[in-house]
Amino acid sequence: MPIEVNGKSFETDEEGYLADLSLWEKDLATAMAKEDDIELGDDHWEIINFLREYYEEYQIAPAVRVLTKAVGKKLGKDKGNSKYLYELFPYGPGKQACKFAGLPKPTGCV
Amino acid sequence: MEDELESGVVKKFLYVNRRAPHGTVYAHEALEVVLIGAAFEQDVSLAFIDDGVFQLKKEQDTSEIYTKNFSKIYAALEMYDVEKLYVDKDSLESRGLTENDLSVDVKVIDSKEMTKLIVDSEVIFNF
Amino acid sequence: MLHTVNKSPFEKNSLDTCLRLIDDSSSVLLIEDAVYGALENTSISDKIKKAQQATKFYVLGPDLKARGLDKSSLISNIEVIDYKGFVTLTVENDKIQNWL
Numbered sequence A: 001m002p003i004e005v006n007g008k009s010f011e012t013d014e015e016g017y018l019a020d021l022s023l024w025e026k027d028l029a030t031a032m033a034k035e036d037d038i039e040l041g042d043d044h045w046e047i048i049n050f051l052r053e054y055y056e057e058y059q060i061a062p063a064v065r066v067l068t069k070a071v072g073k074k075l076g077k078d079k080g081n082s083k084y085l086y087e088l089f090p091y092g093p094g095k096q097a098c099k100f101a102g103l104p105k106p107t108g109c110v
Numbered sequence B: 001m002e003d004e005l006e007s008g009v010v011k012k013f014l015y016v017n018r019r020a021p022h023g024t025v026y027a028h029e030a031l032e033v034v035l036i037g038a039a040f041e042q043d044v045s046l047a048f049i050d051d052g053v054f055q056l057k058k059e060q061d062t063s064e065i066y067t068k069n070f071s072k073i074y075a076a077l078e079m080y081d082v083e084k085l086y087v088d089k090d091s092l093e094s095r096g097l098t099e100n101d102l103s104v105d106v107k108v109i110d111s112k113e114m115t116k117l118i119v120d121s122e123v124i125f126n127f
Numbered sequence C: 001m002l003h004t005v006n007k008s009p010f011e012k013n014s015l016d017t018c019l020r021l022i023d024d025s026s027s028v029l030l031i032e033d034a035v036y037g038a039l040e041n042t043s044i045s046d047k048i049k050k051a052q053q054a055t056k057f058y059v060l061g062p063d064l065k066a067r068g069l070d071k072s073s074l075i076s077n078i079e080v081i082d083y084k085g086f087v088t089l090t091v092e093n094d095k096i097q098n099w100l
Helices: A026-035 A042-058 A064-075 A082-088 A093-100 B002-006 B026-040 B050-056 B070-080 B089-094 B111-120 C014-021 C032-038 C045-052 C061-066 C083-092
Strands: A003-005 A008-010 B012-017 B043-048 B084-088 B107-109 B123-126 C002-005 C027-030 C056-060 C078-081 C096-099
Touching: A003 A026, A026 A093, A042 A064, A042 A082, A042 A093, A042 B070, A064 A082, A064 A093, A064 B070, A082 A093, B012 B026, B012 B050, B012 B111, B026 B043, B026 B070, B043 B050, B043 B111, B050 B070, B050 B084, B050 B089, B050 C032, B084 B089, B084 B111, B089 B107, B107 B111, C002 C014, C002 C032, C002 C083, C014 C027, C014 C032, C014 C045, C014 C096, C027 C032, C027 C083, C032 C056, C032 C061, C045 C056, C056 C061, C056 C083, C061 C078, C078 C083
Parallel strands: B012 B043, B012 B123, B043 B084, B084 B107, C002 C027, C002 C096, C027 C056, C056 C078
Antiparallel strands: A003 A008
8 A cells, every 4th residue: 555745655565665665765754653653753763774774785674683683783782672672663673663764574574 | 394493403404506696586585595594593504506606796786787686685694693605616616706706704615525514414405 | 690698608508509509600699697608717718719719709798797797807809788789789680599
């Protein structure tokens, strides 16, 4: 089902992930978050931006275990743990944050 | 096998890659399976034999053939605890390549060592 | 006549058969996985060099780039062409044989 943002329509797959990640914009992430009752703050954006950079470098949406480890390495132990990430993204930091970031569903997330 | 995976039994997994990237879907599919399989925390090794060694060639850029540049994924394997990459020496040499042409850290091994790797494995996937 | 090959010569015999069955008026264009055949210092590069005495070889640039290769790793006198050059070749030749 497509998502409408600022008069533009964005194609998604059946699970709500953006079909073409090159079309991603910040307002789309905000709109997706709103549907999940989340208001994006700086802490959310930090992870979303991290994921977009990660995808650019490795061409994969990391599984939650790998995301946690990678965040810990880059942003410190206080952020690289599941408690912190689940508080920000209660439906799963892998799945939900990747969705907001315009990435596909994480590989290895079953 | 599923029961054993869930009970925490660790087996020696070997993924054998023998196809060149891009022309067929084998190389990319193998990576997908490796990444998904990594969730089961097994003892994983990857072997690159024949044209499979081309998968690891440095500086692949698919922008002009309009496909996903999955060669970047090999660098992420380490984060999935997939750290044992073995390259067949004969295959590398007969294709005019050296270890310096490869994008990630690997162990180049001879036929005898490759034979042992295969024989010692418990579960083998072929691509 | 233009002959295209798209399979890796290390895996399939398409290039071999092509080289065996072409005449002196033919050109060969290597595309997709066949671009590996243009590499220097391989187990088959001597075979290509020998064929070059009678046959002009082309290789498709975008397929080289995708595989992390460029002109510097190729046998000399193999011409790298882009998609436009591919179109030109197909127009210039009356017939095309694809060795799949």
